Amino acid sequence: MDISNYLYLSAILFTIGAVGVVVRRNAIVVFMCVELMLNAANLAFVTFSRINGDLVGQVASFFTMVVAACEVVVGLAIIVTMYRSRRSASVDDASLLKR
Amino acid sequence: MTTSSNLVYLIALPLFSSAILLLLGRIADKWGHIVATLVSASTFVMAALEFVSMRQRTGDARAVHQDLFTWISVGTFNVHASLLLDQLSICFVLLISGVGTLIHIYSIAYMSHDHDRRRFFAFLNLFVAAMLLLVLGDSYLNLYVGWEGVGLASYLLIGFWNQKPAYAVAAKKAFVANRIGDVGLSLAIMIAFAQFGTVSFTGVAAGVPHASSAALTALGAMLLLAAAGKSAQFPLQSWLGDAMAGPTPVSALIHAATMVTAGVYLITRSNFVFDASPTAQTMVLIVGGITLLFGALVGTAKDDIKKALAASTMSQIGYMILATGLGPVGYAFAIMHLLTHGFFKAGMFLGAGSVMHGMNDEVNMRRYGAIGKVMPITAVTFGLGYLAIIGVPPFAGFYSKDKIIETAFNAGGTKGILVGGAALLGAAITAFYMTRVIVLTFTGTKRWDDEAHPHESPSLMWIPMVVLAIGSVASGFLFNSGHALVNWLAPVVNASGEHDAKEFLAPLTVSLLALGVVAIGVAIAILKYRSNVAVEAPEDVSILTKIVRRDLLQDDFNDRVLVRPGQALTRFFVSMDNNFIDGIVRGVGGVIAVSSTNLRKIQNGYVRSYALIMVIGVLALIATIWMVTL
């Protein structure tokens, strides 16, 4: 089996995540889709690391995880705040920008 | 050439006075006319002194030159604002300031009831200043300034009573017609600059022998166009009749004695151009010949005394233009006729003004009649002018007009016969219509209402008339005695050695011939208008009469051929501007507005839409990478 199959998997997962971000309305689901995209990117990093025979990819993946953790914390806090103010977790309800 | 530092005062003084009168406004109402008249008189005194001192000098020293300042200095092109007073200019300066002063005096009385007399005198002084600049400028460009100045003054004075729309229209008409001529003059200046690199008279004269005949013909034609515009010559003649809308002193000064003769001055001043270009000279002859007959014919049908005199002016200037077209021998006679005409026509206009003054501004001669009895001085002075214009010896017109007819015949060949014949015919018609004016106005039975109380005008009015009448009587004889004027002008117009041209007819024969046709004209007029003159112009007249009454269809022609197509073209351009140009502008705006309205829908406030656009952007980015790595 080719190692590149991991990369194909990564691309497919990434795209599914992107579609989820665009299609789903629940802010939490949108957020989970973002996580899916990050994970897909991590898989690519790990695979690159293996192909290149060094640990740079894994280090990058590690940092991605840390940053993703930060992002989840802040993002979920924002969702909670949003929900508190408008009793809804729908991203479509936060459409004040058009006015 | 003598240098002087006094010439500028000739122009500066009336200009200053005009500015004072205009700027001070109503404050100057009480004394404005006196200041203006004194300034004009002092101009005449200065001119007379210059004339006397010029007489004492001889040869080239007679011309006086004054350099004021460098006006334009661009590379090799230098124009100095400088003045030149030579034998030709001094004739004009004396005429302008002399007749101008008389008319200033006349106007004091004539305009005494007018609310705006001060403004009138301011404009008169402005005119005097501009006209003096015109004849004193030593280059075409300096002349052009004066040329435009008199055009402005003429416009302002024709439209002096601009509260009447017809008068304002007449002023505009005169201005537009003059403008066409002005374009000619500016083109002439450009041609001169392109050909000779200079626009001064001496510079152009020096360059003429080296120039191509085509350039000289073009230059001459443009100068002729300018002259035609200013002097109401065919085909730009239509404005002069309407210009009679101005106060009568204006008609006398500007539209009879001085401004309208500027064209004659221009052609005489440019004699070196026309002498070098036979084609241009022939064009001058044709224009002069047509105009002299045209004006005379129009004059026969006019019932308005001022318009009859205006037509006569046009015709007489036609004589002058004709004379200038006859080459070196003609210039002096053109100027002589110009000067005598300045006297008798101004005198007659003042007489007409006097009659109108006494008749409550009635201008229709059919409502005059028998005025000679109540206004004897006016009648006598007018009569002397009349004798002068029809060319009865020894009055002024006899000498000047006779010389022109004689020179015309002497031009030789078919040209001589055609031109001389036209001049002779013109003399006959002149005699007819001037006699008609005299008979209708001063003799016969009274046809005016009893409300009108014709009375002799005050002395301020009749004194100038008397002075001008004396001029009408004596000037011709004075100018002609011992070829005084011809010899005086000879250095300017290069007339030396041209006197021995072959004579077609003996001078005496010409004189007798001319007197004969004049007598016929006078006789026909007396027989026709001696009695039974209808107060209203008869309507059952031949088609020819109707055409002549309509000024030989000059306005109809202009209207059909120039004005209407011009208006149509303008309307076309306006609609082009409204529909096409504005359409493009509005179209661009509309397209942007519509597309932004549609584009705005993208901005719907939904985060997911923005994310989708981002995804599409990513797609585009990947597609780009995909393609460049292909």
Add this chain to the structure above:
Amino acid sequence: MHSLFAQSLQAGSTATPEAVQFWILAPLAVLAALGMLLVKKAVHSALLLAWVMITLAILYIAQGALFLGIVQVVVYTGAVMMLFLFILMLVGVDSSDSLIENIKGQRPAAISAAIGIVGLLLSLISRATLNHPATGIDAINANGNVQGLANELFTKYVWAFEVVSALLITAALGSMVLAHSQKPRNRTSQRDQSIARFRGESLAHAAGLPGSGVYALHNAVDVPALGPDGQPSQASISKVLEARGDMIASKPFELTEIEEEEK
């Protein structure tokens, strides 16, 4: 076009057990990811995501990233997903769970873009080249994966490591600030509710909302009551039930039936 990468992958191709593992796990991960998009309830999405993450953790370990695999399970599947579920509990069921699209053209555009991206990415990966043979991870993991990573992190990447730690602290503080509310939402007292009923927009519900199941087919909490006009009253049941779809529709009472019976 035979790429260098293709050659290198032969050198770095995997052993059969790994291939078997991959071909079992990868389709499952893709299916789970697709399921995330398709299921209606957020909780289900979260569970499917947890599954994808565990799958990925296994794949990490299979690729010699032992440390990352463990972290993936502990941090992501453990901590982060717990956080997600916690927030889900907090926010509750909501109309945003609905799968009905209300932005015109959003779905077709998203799906076309996704197909384009997947196609292009796969095509790009398939013809990507490497200018050296694939080396494999085993050599570098000889002294242990964790030791190797630690070596990198605390020498070469120590500055980035410190910055990231600062970022973590900032994020923690930030989320505290965001989530903290000075004044918790006031519980409306009975008195307030009473005032709202009588001084509100209408007196329709002054006597309280209709109880569920009244005059309806069943006397249950998930059955809307029938109003005086015979129509089901939506105000009689909890909104949460309606949003969850756990509601039994009441049939409107037809007055004509009675009239016919009377005849």
